[in-house]
Amino acid sequence: MATTDRKATTLALAHALSAAERGLAVIPLSRTKLPALRSPHRDSAAPSPLPAPPFEQAGSPPPPCHGECGRFGHGVYDASTNPRRIRELFAAAPWATGYGIACGLPPHHLIGIDLDTKSDTDSSAALRELALRHLFTIPATVVVLTPSGGRHVWLSGPPDVVVPNSAGRLAPGIDIRGAGGYLVGPGSRTEHGVYGTAPGTAHLAPAPCPPELLRLLTPPARTPHRAPSATGRHGQGLVQFVLAAHEGQRNTRLFWAACRAYENGIGPELAHALTEAAVRTGLTEREARSTLASAARMSTPHRGQEPD
Structure with missing residues (x-):
């Protein structure tokens, strides 16, 4: 088992470095698809499900740590395209068997359309219906096949638009991975199998998100x-x-x-x-x-x- 895990980690690192060469910031993932490195601040968190945050005591809200402390374990905020840092991340998580690709970061400002197969609704049909109703088409782009039979459609967003994460808001069975989220990268091995690119899409770059779809993915303007x-x-x-x-x-x-x-x-x-x-x-x-x-x-x- 240890040999198999080492091999899976080596392969995951190789795939992660390849993704980084394409401008995709990555982090190591465990077999559960979660970030492989735990938060360095976990022991300082209050055990209560409704904790009193620090700003209650200090009088002003400190911003949440997004890696400013210099340690690993901040999830998607650890993501990098720097080969040296990526190797350091994987060295700190030798149990990692996959990698996550951070969404919303330059140069691609990646948006992930997660078409789920676990719901009773046909998510692919729901996306086609949305496309017909709102007059857009999904361009040729990277498509990643999940072990459960789902698909991740990669799109590129504009740099001045923040697309939030959502689950089922666009349509039942369709989750969106945007700023602050990540997608499991192709080549990752999880408890349920291996992620891989759909035939004929591995060489593609994430295609620009159609404007009509982008409007559906962004929240209304603030008042x-x-x-x-x-x-x-x-x-x-x-x-x-x-x-x-x-x-x-x-x-x-x-x-x-x-x-x-x-x-x-x-x-x-x-x-x-x-x-x-x-x-x-x-x-x-x-x-x-x-x-x-x-x-x-x-x-x-x-x-x-x-x-x-």
Whole structure:
């Protein structure tokens, strides 16, 4: 088994270096498709599912560490095209059997269209229906085949547009990997098999995303009259707390931040900014508004209390 793992790691590193030569920033992944290196800050995190963030104690919100500490283990923020750094990353994670490609970074500003096969909906048919309805076509581009039978369609976005990650927002069974997300690179070996490029697409560069599709992938423009700055530094900190959420903690962080906002009397002014932040992390607007409404009810004086 050890020999097999070493071979898989060597192959993953080779594929990662090849991707980097094409301008794609990479990180090592484990067999579970998660970043292979754990966060160096994990031991300093509070065990409670609703932790009190540092800005509650310090009075101002420190930005989340995106690798400024100089250590590995910051997920997609570790991604690099530098061969030396990539080798260092893999040397720190000798159990890695795959690699992830960071989305949203120059020069390609990669956008991943993840066509899932696990849902009851035919995601490929859903994408074709969207293309017909909104008058666009998916150009010839890189397509990666997943072990489960799904497909990752690679597209290139413009440098001045931030495409957020989302799950099922575009259509059932279609997930979007944008800024802050990553795609499993071809050649990666996971618990379920090996990722590979579809025949005839390996030599292609990510094609430009059709403008009509890009409009569907980007959130609506912000309304300036509801800017979070009106709520002061504490309100900005709560918004940043929500923006830093990863999958699996988005609702929890939004609920916690909303409770703090309503308890401090800035809930109504901050509601729009919190909703936008939650949508950027992958929640739907309906889910975000429902969570905010629950927080408002829980935080009403003499009625609510913090959840267990």
